[in-house]
Ligand SMILES: N[C@@H](CCC(=O)N[C@@H](CSCO)C(=O)NCC(=O)O)C(=O)O
């Protein structure tokens with residue numbers, strides 16, 4: 489049986505709603521769940537193959553998107569949260585008991601500072617933006633996927649309408665490069 493990319497990808501993508509304005513995320517604990525309330529839909533939602541983003545058991549990819557950090561509040565059991573890796577760019581706040589990541593926050597100077605990374609699948613509500621692309625696809629090799637299966641992995645994403653990239657989407661990579669150029673005082677050429 490082919491390994492699962494992610495349950496939200498394996499059987500085709502379900503479109504979200506442009507009028508959806510957020511909801512609640514819960515960790516996987518059977519009781520005393522950490523609850524995070526988002527007052528915004530996610531943006532740039534994507535499948536991520538990197539080793540750091542939280543993935544459901546048995547999946548090769550996470551699905552992760554961003555929301556403004558002001559739209560994120562921990563509304564229950566905040567004391568169960570711990571930062572997985574304080575040195576990482578994205579400080580992922582995970583439940584100590586079940587390991588699920590509730591939100592990832594950037595504190596250092598970075599093009600995505602001000603945006604928190606969240607997994608909308610932790611919500612039972614419907615309407616969250618559907619995945620837009622697959623990023624960090626080649627990174628799954630670093631976690632043990634056989635390089636020979638990469639054609640199949642990329643073909644599966646293409647078959648459900650998702651472009652694959654080995655970093656982020658061109659739009660996000662352009663944002664990162666624009667930030668880097670502006671910081672360095674680069675003057676852009678006139679069109
Ligand atoms: N091959 C590495 C890549 C890790 C990586 O750079 N991940 C990205 C994307 S995470 C969400 O899209 C990133 O920005 N990481 C910063 C961080 O995780 O703090 C690997 O697989 O580990």
Ligand SMILES: [Zn+2]
Nearest residue numbers: 515517583586
């Ligand atoms: Zn938990």
Ligand SMILES: [Zn+2]
Nearest residue numbers: 536538540541
């Ligand atoms: Zn990732």
